[in-house]
Amino acid sequence: MSFYQRNNMKKIEVLNVKKYFGNLKTLEDISLYLEENQFVSILGPSGSGKSTLFNIISGLIKPDEGKIIIEGKNYIGKTGRVSYMHQKDLLLPWKTIIENVCIPLILKGYTKKDAGDKAKKYFDLFGLEGFENHYPSQLSGGMRQRAALLRTYLFSNDIMLLDEPFGGLDAITKRNMQHWLLSVLENLKSSILFITHDIDEAIFLSDKIYILSERPAKVKEVVCVDIERPRDNRTFVSEKFNELKENILNLL
Numbered sequence: 170m171s172f173y174q175r176n177n178m179k180k181i182e183v184l185n186v187k188k189y190f191g192n193l194k195t196l197e198d199i200s201l202y203l204e205e206n207q208f209v210s211i212l213g214p215s216g217s218g219k220s221t222l223f224n225i226i227s228g229l230i231k232p233d234e235g236k237i238i239i240e241g242k243n244y245i246g247k248t249g250r251v252s253y254m255h256q257k258d259l260l261l262p263w264k265t266i267i268e269n270v271c272i273p274l275i276l277k278g279y280t281k282k283d284a285g286d287k288a289k290k291y292f293d294l295f296g297l298e299g300f301e302n303h304y305p306s307q308l309s310g311g312m313r314q315r316a317a318l319l320r321t322y323l324f325s326n327d328i329m330l331l332d333e334p335f336g337g338l339d340a341i342t343k344r345n346m347q348h349w350l351l352s353v354l355e356n357l358k359s360s361i362l363f364i365t366h367d368i369d370e371a372i373f374l375s376d377k378i379y380i381l382s383e384r385p386a387k388v389k390e391v392v393c394v395d396i397e398r399p400r401d402n403r404t405f406v407s408e409k410f411n412e413l414k415e416n417i418l419n420l421l
């Protein structure tokens with residue numbers, strides 16, 4: 170099945186999740202869904218609780234109320250099912266790129282050789298061929314993010330949580346990475362939840378966008394991005410794109 174053909178199977182269901190930190194109400198009542206091979210973005214003001222939501226979905230922290238269902242099973246407080254990439258690439262500077270991307274496979278019990286063989290197959294697709302034995306400091310920002318994304322993919326390839334992965338990149342690199350991500354997803358079977366502050370990025374990449382309110386966060390609106398794929402530079406200047414952008418600007 171290609172990235173664009175779906176069977177509406179729910180991969181993640183977030184049901185009425187609430188989270189307080191002491192007296193600080195962070196998430197008020199969040200429900201959202203991610204279907205198989207879908208790209209869903211979460212757009213919301215800074216500090217509204219987006220990263221907290223990812224920490225809950227990935228099992229790093231528990232909600233005070235609500236459910237996290239992954240493929241029909243309850244996943245509250247259980248890590249290891251979905252992969253999670255933070256804004257900072259978090260590559261270990263003293264390890265080479267191949268060693269960095271192999272970390273999840275080594276943790277799963279692969280030998281160094283088997284991990285290397287599996288990871289190497291993806292270096293071309295991720296634009297990293299020839300850089301296996303380089304150190305992170307020798308790579309550009311975009312390449313480091315692609316390496317971090319490959320490591321994320323190798324941890325758990327069917328559901329990925331990406332927290333502003335392109336937030337720290339310059340505008341041109343960011344745009345190139347967005348195009349690259351869409352093209353690479355045509356080859357990988359992944360369902361993606363994506364946090365961003367960037368409205369253009371959310372529309373360009375997504376099938377659906379959840380707009381969160383200020384903290385305590387609630388879902389203000391769910392926007393369906395009914396722009397045909399594949400998308401390219403013309404998408405950014407299309408009538409539909411501008412219409413969606415105006416709607417979202419009015420909501421934020």
Ligand SMILES: Nc1ncnc2c1ncn2[C@@H]1O[C@H](COP(=O)(O)OP(=O)(O)OP(=O)(O)O)[C@@H](O)[C@H]1O
Nearest residue numbers: 190193195213214215216217218219220221222384
């Ligand atoms: N472990 C914690 N203990 C106490 N407060 C926390 C904790 N984690 C997050 N918070 C608070 O919860 C609120 C939401 O934080 P969070 O990082 O989830 O927001 P965000 O929407 O991801 O922000 P940004 O867009 O700036 O990354 C903030 O006020 C933050 O200070």
